[in-house]
Amino acid sequence: MRMRRKKHLDERLSDCAGRYINLRAEAVRFDAEEQPKYLCFRDLFGNDNPVELEIGCGKGGFICELAARNPDVNFLAVEKYANVLVTACEAAQEQGLDNILFLWCDAEYLPRFIPPHSVRRLYLNFSTPFPKKRQATHRLTHPHFLQMYKGLLTPDASLIQKTDGRVFFQYSLEQLSRTGYTLQSVSLDLHADGIEDNIVTEYERRFMEQGLPIYRVEATIHNEKE
Numbered sequence: 001m002r003m004r005r006k007k008h009l010d011e012r013l014s015d016c017a018g019r020y021i022n023l024r025a026e027a028v029r030f031d032a033e034e035q036p037k038y039l040c041f042r043d044l045f046g047n048d049n050p051v052e053l054e055i056g057c058g059k060g061g062f063i064c065e066l067a068a069r070n071p072d073v074n075f076l077a078v079e080k081y082a083n084v085l086v087t088a089c090e091a092a093q094e095q096g097l098d099n100i101l102f103l104w105c106d107a108e109y110l111p112r113f114i115p116p117h118s119v120r121r122l123y124l125n126f127s128t129p130f131p132k133k134r135q136a137t138h139r140l141t142h143p144h145f146l147q148m149y150k151g152l153l154t155p156d157a158s159l160i161q162k163t164d165g166r167v168f169f170q171y172s173l174e175q176l177s178r179t180g181y182t183l184q185s186v187s188l189d190l191h192a193d194g195i196e197d198n199i200v201t202e203y204e205r206r207f208m209e210q211g212l213p214i215y216r217v218e219a220t221i222h223n224e225k226e
């Protein structure tokens with residue numbers, strides 16, 4: 001689906017310069033023969049704090065709250081559409097959150113830019129389910145993504161997924177198990193189970209208001225460094 005470009009998008013993006021990196025342009029220029037262009041977190045954040053990643057951050061409500069609660073952690077938030085990314089950048093700017101860097105790109109390009117085994121937690125919140133079989137490779141829990149994440153994650157890192165989609169959730173649990181992740185906790189109704197410190201995302205709020213259950217899984221990998 002092609003999104004309509006928001007009015008004043010370019011001005012708004014330029015007002016948030018420094019809050020995001022346009023890796024989309026970099027990815028297009030990237031030559032397969034070239035060495036990866038890894039981001040230097042120390043230069044970008046000015047410290048060596050641990051790094052966590054959200055893929056598909058949308059308007060950024062979740063990542064901004066998480067970053068505000070955890071000032072000693074650095075957060076990367078990936079979003080492929082500038083129309084929503086700009087709102088997330090503005091929210092981080094308004095709240096003065098210097099421990100978030102937004103990456104404007106498709107998740108598939110991340111191994112070119114994120115150093116191997118450098119991310120200690122990965123959040124997939126209400127990822128697009130792509131229910132049609134022919135679109136299955138776009139699901140962020142498709143085996144090719146789950147394998148790719150292993151290359152980014154630190155040993156004993158965790159992946160946390162939340163979704164409202166029962167079929168998508170079932171698919172994700174199967175793929176996580178098949179690709180060597182260990183399911184640590186599974187909830188079929190997060191809000192009834194009352195998991196502590198849950199941060200409600202924009203999509204989660206919509207589904208809660210409709211009285212729908214939210215599914216959540218936390219999985220770990222035991223990632224031997226190559």
Ligand SMILES: C[S@@+](CC[C@H](N)C(=O)[O-])C[C@H]1O[C@@H](n2cnc3c(N)ncnc32)[C@H](O)[C@@H]1O
Binds near residue numbers: 080106
């Ligand atoms: C359904 S929205 C959920 C937004 C937010 N996480 C929430 O829970 O409110 C999914 C978001 O993921 C983004 N997205 C989907 N596939 C992506 C990909 N391959 N790479 C980066 N972003 C992606 C979409 O553009 C969209 O903003």
